[in-house]
Amino acid sequence: MLKNRNISFKLLLVLLLAIACGPTKDNFFNRRYQNLLARDNAYFNARLKLADAVKTLAAANVDDHTRVIDVYPYGTEKDGKTLLPAMDEVYKKCSNVIQKRPISKWIDDCYMVIGQSHFFKRDYFAALETFQFVGSKYKIKNPVISKEAEIWIVKCYLYLGKLGEAEAVMSGLLAEKNTPKELLGFLHATAAAVYIKQEKYTTALEQMKLAVPLTKGREKKIRYNYILGQLYERAGKNTLAIFHYKRVIKRTPPYEFEFNSKLSIARLYNPKDKNASKQVRRYFKRLLNDDKNIDYFDQVYYELGNIEY
Known part of the structure; x- marks a missing residue:
């Protein structure tokens, strides 16, 4: 009998806790509860789906090795269309978190993922608007995510073909001294992407030199070292070009990069x-x-x- 009473009491406690933790009630227990729900369900799943979609896009990308390859392997507009269903799902998941869990600490992250879903749908204006909102709203509350959004603004201008605007925003970001360390690789790689598109190869080289040691991830290391090799080759600095092509080969890259690195080394004899x-x-x-x-x-x-x- 006592055991049954204990069970009933526990069930009542759970019920009362659930009532107390309505999605809009702001108290300590509710915030913890909403954070847990947001992270472990919709937001977490949206992040995974976004990452998988970007990997699919990179796998379909075909580089033109007769010129300096793109910093970001995002393929063609046709490739981007294959991501539309996945990006719509990512958008819906994060929108639901924002609407149903408004006091969750993952709200700013959800807005970032929504911006990225627009970007990979190639709806760059919607992405730009979202990143501008994040950059402004969270400048004080979350300066890391605010700065990340500002770098994505540069990427939006870049892919819109608005190179003047991209360079203007990027110049401002590069002049600032408060960029979080974890974003420096992203910042300098994006700057290199802008300058490569403008054919300002000397400036692009300086930015990619800074990006390589600050960047994590095997695929990015391979790609950025290869680009650095190409930029040094263009600058007539063959010894440094060969050094970076060899760094690509040492990372056991996809055969396309291995072949072209070896071909470039042979060409620079x-x-x-x-x-x-x-x-x-x-x-x-x-x-x-x-x-x-x-x-x-x-x-x-x-x-x-x-x-x-």
């Missing part, structure tokens, strides 16, 4: 060194004997032709 010239010819001919390189034969023949003539 000293033409006055006859022995090096012979080694490069042999290397190119080995590439032509490997069917794995059939998609790259035109590049090999082009480089081989440059040596022969």
Whole structure:
């Protein structure tokens, strides 16, 4: 009998706690409860879905190695359309958190994810508006997320083709001294992306030099080192270009990056060194004997032709 009373009391306690923790009531227990619900359900799932979609987009991306490749591998407009259903779902999940859990501490994060869902739908104006809202509203309350939103504003202008606006906002961000350390890699990589698009390769090189050591993640390290190699090559600094191409190879990259890094290293040999010239010819001919390189034969023949003539 006593046991049954204890069970009944516990059930009553849970019921009262649930009533006390209505979605709009602001007290300590309710905030903790709403934070838990928001993070462990809709927001968490939305973040995962967004990350998966971006990985899918990167996997479909095809780089043009005859020019400095894009900092962000976001593919074509056609590739972006494949993400529309997933981004709509991400938007709905985060919107529900904002509406149903308004006192959750994840609200600012939800707005950021909503902005990113607009961005990857290629609705850059809606993304821009969302990031401007986050940058302004949370400047004091959450300066890290506010600064992240401001960097995303630059990306919006970049992908809208508004390079003047992108550079203006970026210049202001670079001049500030209070950028959180965890955002510095993102800041400098985005600056490099803007300057590459403007064909200001010397300035882009300086920004990418800063971005590489501050960036985490194998895929980003591979891509940024490769871009740095390309930028050094354009600047005529072949030794440094080779150094970064070798760093790409050491990270066991996708074959496309391995092949193009090796091709670039071979291309940067000293033409006055006859022995090096012979080694490069042999290397190119080995590439032509490997069917794995059939998609790259035109590049090999082009480089081989440059040596022969």
